[in-house]
Amino acid sequence: xxxxxxxxxxxxxxxxxxxxxxxxxxxxxxxxxxxxxxxxxxxxxxxxxxxxxxxxxxxxxxxxxxxxxxxxxxxxxxxxxxxxxxxxxxxxxxxxxxxxxxxxxxxxxxxxxxxxxxxxxxxxxxxxxxxxxxxxxxxxxxxxxxxxxxxxxxxxxxxxxxxxxxxxxxxxxxxxxxxxxxxxxxxxxxxxxxxxxxxxxxxxxxxxxxxxxxxxxxxxxxxxxxxxxxxxxxxxxxxxxxxxxxxxxxxxxxxxxxxxxxxxxxxxxxxxxxxxxxxxxxxxxxxxxxxxxxxxxxxxxxxxx
Amino acid sequence: xxxxxxxxxxxxxxxxxxxxxxxxxxxxxxxxxxxxxxxxxxxxxxxxxxxxxxxxxxxxxxxxxxxxxxxxxxxxxxxxxxxxxxxxxxxxxxxxxxxxxxxxxxxxxxxxxxxxxxxxxxxxxxxxxxxxxxxxxxxxxxxxxxxxxxxxxxxxxxxxxxxxxxxxxxxxxxxxxxxxxxxxxxxxxxxxxxxxxxxxxxxxxxxxxxxxxxxxxxxxxxxxxxxxxxxxxxxxxxxxxxxxxxxxxxxxxxxxxxxxxxxxxxxxxxxxxxxxxxxxxxxxxxxxxxxxxxxxxxxxxxxxx
Numbered sequence: 001x002x003x004x005x006x007x008x009x010x011x012x013x014x015x016x017x018x019x020x021x022x023x024x025x026x027x028x029x030x031x032x033x034x035x036x037x038x039x040x041x042x043x044x045x046x047x048x049x050x051x052x053x054x055x056x057x058x059x060x061x062x063x064x065x066x067x068x069x070x071x072x073x074x075x076x077x078x079x080x081x082x083x084x085x086x087x088x089x090x091x092x093x094x095x096x097x098x099x100x101x102x103x104x105x106x107x108x109x110x111x112x113x114x115x116x117x118x119x120x121x122x123x124x125x126x127x128x129x130x131x132x133x134x135x136x137x138x139x140x141x142x143x144x145x146x147x148x149x150x151x152x153x154x155x156x157x158x159x160x161x162x163x164x165x166x167x168x169x170x171x172x173x174x175x176x177x178x179x180x181x182x183x184x185x186x187x188x189x190x191x192x193x194x195x196x197x198x199x200x201x202x203x204x205x206x207x208x209x210x211x212x213x214x215x216x217x218x219x220x221x222x223x224x225x226x227x228x229x230x231x232x233x234x235x236x237x238x239x240x241x242x243x244x245x246x247x248x249x250x251x252x253x254x255x256x257x258x259x260x261x262x263x264x265x266x267x268x269x270x271x272x273x274x275x276x277x278x279x280x281x282x283x284x285x286x287x288x289x290x291x292x293x294x295x296x297x298x299x300x301x302x303x304x305x
Numbered sequence: 306x307x308x309x310x311x312x313x314x315x316x317x318x319x320x321x322x323x324x325x326x327x328x329x330x331x332x333x334x335x336x337x338x339x340x341x342x343x344x345x346x347x348x349x350x351x352x353x354x355x356x357x358x359x360x361x362x363x364x365x366x367x368x369x370x371x372x373x374x375x376x377x378x379x380x381x382x383x384x385x386x387x388x389x390x391x392x393x394x395x396x397x398x399x400x401x402x403x404x405x406x407x408x409x410x411x412x413x414x415x416x417x418x419x420x421x422x423x424x425x426x427x428x429x430x431x432x433x434x435x436x437x438x439x440x441x442x443x444x445x446x447x448x449x450x451x452x453x454x455x456x457x458x459x460x461x462x463x464x465x466x467x468x469x470x471x472x473x474x475x476x477x478x479x480x481x482x483x484x485x486x487x488x489x490x491x492x493x494x495x496x497x498x499x500x501x502x503x504x505x506x507x508x509x510x511x512x513x514x515x516x517x518x519x520x521x522x523x524x525x526x527x528x529x530x531x532x533x534x535x536x537x538x539x540x541x542x543x544x545x546x547x548x549x550x551x552x553x554x555x556x557x558x559x560x561x562x563x564x565x566x567x568x569x570x571x572x573x574x575x576x577x578x579x580x581x582x583x584x585x586x587x588x589x590x591x592x593x594x595x596x597x598x599x600x601x602x603x604x605x606x607x608x609x610x
Contacts, residue, residue, distance in 0.1 A: 034427075078420075078424055078427075080418070080428045081427045084430040088392075113385070117479060122385035123388065137391075144417075146449055146450065147481050147486075148477075148479065148481020149481045150480050151477075172421060174453065175453070176452050177452070180450060180452075180496075181451065181452075183490055184490065184491040186489040186490065186491055194485075
């Protein structure tokens, strides 16, 4: 395996902390482009072909990046919505990532990948490794823990080598958490809390100057008590909190996630920002900007920093 | 939600059973194209650009499909290796899927996806839904259960509507199974056995004419005792068994998986077939064909049918 090369760049949590404090924002806007929900001016002939749909989604993502850039610390493109448009969709994903980066935003690829080691290495190559002379597509990505530690090693290696961040799914915002994540283990604790402890352990060697780790955790904002418990179990992890807005949680539900510092949690909102124009009289860009600005302020206030 | 449309095509297990019996093969060859391992004649200028690498990988996949088609019931393209080459790689994936289909092979997309419902729906659209006038890219795909039942509903809907198959990760072939899958629950059973029971339950309403369900399970062939236990817990599920060949298991290790019928298990081999030429004096196509033919016969004999 050879010696590990030296860290080439600052660790992810330090880069993130700088950006959060500079922008006074802990908000990530999710890029979930759906051809059937696009503004009329973009929808045009998006129904005619996947190529046209991908093109329209790409223009939508650029417009959203422009609109929300002053208010967010980053964007969270959800790969599924790009993959639904095939290779053309993946081209739009690559374009959205590069465009967001050039706007100075953190890019978190919401991929929830995880597979045996040699396969996870390919996923890490896809999203976290530099592409020749180009930077990586994403600064960080979400991963799934079900296959265990060795399935995540390639992502942890990218944290060390390239200053990437990894957010491990711990407790999600959907109802299905009851089926597996909430199962009681032999010691009485729910599985997700055991996973949280593993995430804390996996992240121990990747703690930056601010005391936060490159290995974060996804915890649904729809479970406020679990957010508090996750904070306790994961004092050094950045918590990624989906579920605000369309899924029903509010900024107050996530306040306790921020007790490890202003950048110790990130709130994500997708549909409520992207498609704000559908319940507004404003242009789609203005509607998204206004909703992002509102959420950013509410979250910052709730975070207590 | 409206009424479910009628089933448009035969259920996946019935289509698969017909193919297995016709070809007397329970073998799937994994398509894991790696630019650094390609035959010299294809490697050419694959190092020059991602586009060139994707093109070379695409030609490799077509050659492998031609070589193994007489011996396998299908192919299992691993999305990670295509995603590592970006949008060009996904184009090669689409091409490989279409080419394998036109050769009469079952296509199982190894994606291990799973996310909250609206996102999983996009993944199902990507891989299991018809693409306009075109058929779906894949006949079946692998999914990850960690997010619970509602995260898999869109895939189950595709099983009903389009005759798709879904293979849920239950117990994988890597060492990391100890971290999560093998954890003891409060009743003393390991988590993976509970997941196996859930898979059996999720598949109950999707049982075809041969008594097998559209909802299968991934169980590493590297754990022969677990394969037997999985067979017992999942009498109607098709077991997808990776780990033969490069990962160390042999056909005898999976014999008991076939007690529910000749198509009640599928063995996958990837590196040992794709890269057989590296330890052979034969042309890469001949080497792959020979190894596939050998494995096919060994597995068929071990299956006892």
